[in-house]
Amino acid sequence: MKKTVCELFAGVGGFRCGLNNIRNIDDTKKDEKWDTVWFSQWEPADKKTQWAHDCYVNRFGTNLDLKGNDTTNNDINTVDKNDVPDHNLLVGGFPCQDYSVASSLATSKGLEGKKGVLWWDIRDMLEAKKAPFVLLENVDRLLKSPASQRGRDFGIILACFRDLGYSVEWRVINAAEYGYQQRRRRTFIFAYRDDTKYANRINSECNYNKSFGLELHRASAGKIIYENGFFAKSFPINVEDSKKIKITELPDGIGELSEKFSFLFENTGVMKDGVVYTAKTTPSYDGKQITLGDIIEDGDIPEQFFVPEERLYYTSPHVNHSDETLGRLSPEARKTWQYLKGAKKLPRKASNGHEYIFSEGPISMIDEYDKPARTMLTSEGGFSRTTHIVRDKKTQRIRLLTPIEMERIQGFPSDWTKECLVNGEKVEMPLNKRRFMMGNALVVNLISQMEPQLSEIFDAE
Structure with a gap:
C-alpha cells in the first residue's frame, strides 16, 4: 500500500516530521518515505498572517486539491472533502471540544454537532475519502469530557468510527515515560477500516469473532491491548490479567449516546463492532531518559x-x-x-x-x-x-x-519555526508566535516511534 498521507490541523508539521524522521532542517530536502498529498492548517485567531501555515509551507511547500486549487489555508469547514486527494493515512491533532449532537440519526445528514467543532470535519473526510488508516492526537482529558457526562465525547467519536466501518485503539501516552524530554500526556487514537488486511490479521492473531459473546471477547481484547495491538507494539506496557478489562456497548444512535451515555474510559482500550474494552495500563520502559538539561543551549x-x-x-x-x-x-x-x-x-x-x-x-x-x-x-x-x-x-x-529549546522539548529540529514563507518572501516568525506554535504541538518523537509499526502495516497491505 502506498504511504500517502493527509494531515489535518497540521500546525507546523509535527506528524510529517515524525513520520519522516526529520531531525534537522536539511532533512526536508530528502525524499520523504511518507508522501503528504494534502494538508490543512487555518488559525482563525491570526487575522493578518497565518504563521503556522506559512511555516509549514516554508519547510515543505504546498499541495493542490484535485481541482488544482490551493485550499490548504482555508477554514476546513468550508473545504469540499471530495476535492482532497486520495490518501491511505489520515493524521491530525484536533482540538478537544464539545461533541454533543442534536439528532438521533447516525448518518452524516442527521449529525447536528455544534458549528465549528472540528471532529465533524474529520468524520466528513473519512466518509468522503475512506482512508484505510487513521492516527489522531488529542489532550488526555478527551476521555473524560465533559465533566457533566463523563466519557460522552469520546463515546461519540468511537460511535462515528463504528458507523463508518472502523475499529479503534487508543492509548494515553506520557512522552517522558518512554524516555523523551517532556512530561506531556496526550491521547492517541489509531483506527483502521474493518476490510483491511490488518483488521483480518488482528482478528486472527487475537482469536476475535464478532459472533462471540462479550465475555469471550475479553481475552481477545486483552491480546490487542497488552500484546498484539498497534500501541502495544509501539509502546510496550506491563501485561495484566484480562479480567481487569472493563466492557461496555455503545448505543446504536449517536443522538441517544449524546443525551444519555456516560462511561469511565481508562487510558488504554479498543473498540470493535461498537463494543468497548478498556483497562488502566502502565508503561514498560527501562531505557535512557532525556532530560531538560540534555537539550538546553x-x-x-x-x-x-x-x-x-x-x-x-x-x-x-x-x-x-x-x-x-x-x-x-x-x-x-x-x-x-x-x-x-x-x-x-x-x-x-x-x-x-x-x-x-x-x-x-x-x-x-x-x-x-x-x-x-x-x-x-x-x-x-x-x-x-x-x-x-x-x-x-x-x-x-x-x-x-529560547525558541530552539522549546522546539527541542517538542522534538522538532532547531530553528524549525524561525522563518515563514509569507506571500513568497521569507519572514521571521515573532517570538510570541514561536512560543504558541510549540505549546500547541505534539511530541514529534512519539510519532517517530510509531512509524516502524505503521510502515510494517502498510507494507503488508
Missing part, C-alpha cells in the same frame, strides 16, 4: 531572555509560600516569579458575596535539569506559573527558554 543567550533581578524574589530565596490572609503583599511582590510559583493563601469573594480562602501549592521556581521538561503550553514565556524558567548554563543567571 550552553552558548551565549540574548539578554532579552534573562529575568531582571527585581522580578525574581520579593523576600528570602528560601521562601516558597505566601499567606495573604494576614495582609496583602505589595504589587511589586506579586509581580515576582517567587510569588507566582510559590504556595498561596489569599481571601477572595465569589460573585454571590460568599467569602472564602483560595489556596494552591508550590511548584519548583527554577526547572531542574535532571528531569524531563514539564508540559509546555501556548502561554510559555509569559508571566505564568506554567512557564519554564531555567538557570543559564554559561552565566548561571535565571532566564526563560
Whole structure:
C-alpha cells in the first residue's frame, strides 16, 4: 500500500516530521518515505498572517486539491472533502471540544454537532475519502469530557468510527515515560477500516469473532491491548490479567449516546463492532531518559531572555509560600516569579458575596535539569506559573527558554519555526508566535516511534 498521507490541523508539521524522521532542517530536502498529498492548517485567531501555515509551507511547500486549487489555508469547514486527494493515512491533532449532537440519526445528514467543532470535519473526510488508516492526537482529558457526562465525547467519536466501518485503539501516552524530554500526556487514537488486511490479521492473531459473546471477547481484547495491538507494539506496557478489562456497548444512535451515555474510559482500550474494552495500563520502559538539561543551549543567550533581578524574589530565596490572609503583599511582590510559583493563601469573594480562602501549592521556581521538561503550553514565556524558567548554563543567571529549546522539548529540529514563507518572501516568525506554535504541538518523537509499526502495516497491505 502506498504511504500517502493527509494531515489535518497540521500546525507546523509535527506528524510529517515524525513520520519522516526529520531531525534537522536539511532533512526536508530528502525524499520523504511518507508522501503528504494534502494538508490543512487555518488559525482563525491570526487575522493578518497565518504563521503556522506559512511555516509549514516554508519547510515543505504546498499541495493542490484535485481541482488544482490551493485550499490548504482555508477554514476546513468550508473545504469540499471530495476535492482532497486520495490518501491511505489520515493524521491530525484536533482540538478537544464539545461533541454533543442534536439528532438521533447516525448518518452524516442527521449529525447536528455544534458549528465549528472540528471532529465533524474529520468524520466528513473519512466518509468522503475512506482512508484505510487513521492516527489522531488529542489532550488526555478527551476521555473524560465533559465533566457533566463523563466519557460522552469520546463515546461519540468511537460511535462515528463504528458507523463508518472502523475499529479503534487508543492509548494515553506520557512522552517522558518512554524516555523523551517532556512530561506531556496526550491521547492517541489509531483506527483502521474493518476490510483491511490488518483488521483480518488482528482478528486472527487475537482469536476475535464478532459472533462471540462479550465475555469471550475479553481475552481477545486483552491480546490487542497488552500484546498484539498497534500501541502495544509501539509502546510496550506491563501485561495484566484480562479480567481487569472493563466492557461496555455503545448505543446504536449517536443522538441517544449524546443525551444519555456516560462511561469511565481508562487510558488504554479498543473498540470493535461498537463494543468497548478498556483497562488502566502502565508503561514498560527501562531505557535512557532525556532530560531538560540534555537539550538546553550552553552558548551565549540574548539578554532579552534573562529575568531582571527585581522580578525574581520579593523576600528570602528560601521562601516558597505566601499567606495573604494576614495582609496583602505589595504589587511589586506579586509581580515576582517567587510569588507566582510559590504556595498561596489569599481571601477572595465569589460573585454571590460568599467569602472564602483560595489556596494552591508550590511548584519548583527554577526547572531542574535532571528531569524531563514539564508540559509546555501556548502561554510559555509569559508571566505564568506554567512557564519554564531555567538557570543559564554559561552565566548561571535565571532566564526563560529560547525558541530552539522549546522546539527541542517538542522534538522538532532547531530553528524549525524561525522563518515563514509569507506571500513568497521569507519572514521571521515573532517570538510570541514561536512560543504558541510549540505549546500547541505534539511530541514529534512519539510519532517517530510509531512509524516502524505503521510502515510494517502498510507494507503488508
